[in-house]
Amino acid sequence: MSSQQIPEDSLPAVQETAHGAVEGTDDPFADPGLPAHKPRIQDLDERAANRSERAVALMFTLSMLATVGFIASYVIFPVDKIVYIWPFGHVSALNFSLGLTLGAALFFIGAGAVHWARTLMSDVEVAAERHPIEATPEVKAQVMADFAAGAEESAIGRRKLIRNTMFGALALVPLSGVVLLRDLGPLPEKKLRTTLWAEGKQLINMNTMKPLRPEHITVGSLAFAMPEGLDPESHDFQTQMGKAALMIVRIEPDDIKDKRQRDWAHEGIVAFSKICTHVGCPISLYEQQTHHVLCPCHQSTFDLSDGARVIFGPAGHPLPQLRIGVNSEGNLEALGDFDEPVGAAFWERG
Structure with a gap:
């Protein structure tokens, strides 16, 4: 290794240039200020x-x-x-x-x-x-x-x-x-408030596809119906049934607590929407002794002998009731649409 030394007088000039010293001062890190x-x-x-x-x-x-x-x-x-x-x-x-x-x-x-x-x-x-x-x-x-x-x-x-x-x-x-x-999507307009049910439309049994008669409904039984004229093969069948699905039960008239419910029934036969008022799940679990129906999704429970009011669970509204009667042929028919919007609540619902 060479022992030759670099002249010391050359170092300061190199370091001063590298550090960029501010003109007029010996401090290479002085603040130069704004231009x-x-x-x-x-x-x-x-x-x-x-x-x-x-x-x-x-x-x-x-x-x-x-x-x-x-x-x-x-x-x-x-x-x-x-x-x-x-x-x-x-x-x-x-x-x-x-x-x-x-x-x-x-x-x-x-x-x-x-x-x-x-x-x-x-x-x-x-x-x-x-x-x-x-x-x-x-x-x-x-x-x-x-x-x-x-x-x-x-x-x-x-x-x-x-x-x-x-x-x-x-x-x-x-x-x-x-x-x-x-x-x-398009504005719903009145589609959330109305269904295919109307005065004079017969109740069609979902199993037999034939009109329901009062004698077909026995005390304690549960049946499901759809509006007359709805074709299961139509492209919008599921959409329409999502609002018009109906469940029918027969209760002893003396067991019905709600007066309006009794007036809208026929010989103890009551018809309510099958669509839960919580998030719209289909209801199908019926307890004959208590007249309660249970939604399988979140366990909302409704009392069909008392206006289908909510007695348990997250649902916020009773099940809408459909007013029914019997036509000249002896078949069950609707006397109008549901008394209020079907299914889950929405912000415009009164």
């Missing part, structure tokens, strides 16, 4: 500032037009329309137009905000010392003063064209999300 502020052309020329204002307003206006295009695309293009767009190939016209217009709406809002900040808002850098997390009253007052000064320097009050177009763009963009709610 001198250089004004922008918009700070010196009002015409340049006005051009920047118009550019920002144009971007916000383009965002509004893109949002309108998003909504128009949603209405105009059918779901199954396929178009060829280079270089993507064959794509869905609806998906492509929705993505393009929504992306443009969000991009122009962001671009407008960035251009506004870089050309018209104050760009003076301010250094502030760190302070405790809990601010003193003086600091709070200074923050509010700085906020007011920032609002003044942003010229949002003076540059009304930027302000109004920005508010317009921000107000229209959320409409894109509102329009997308359409994909949740």
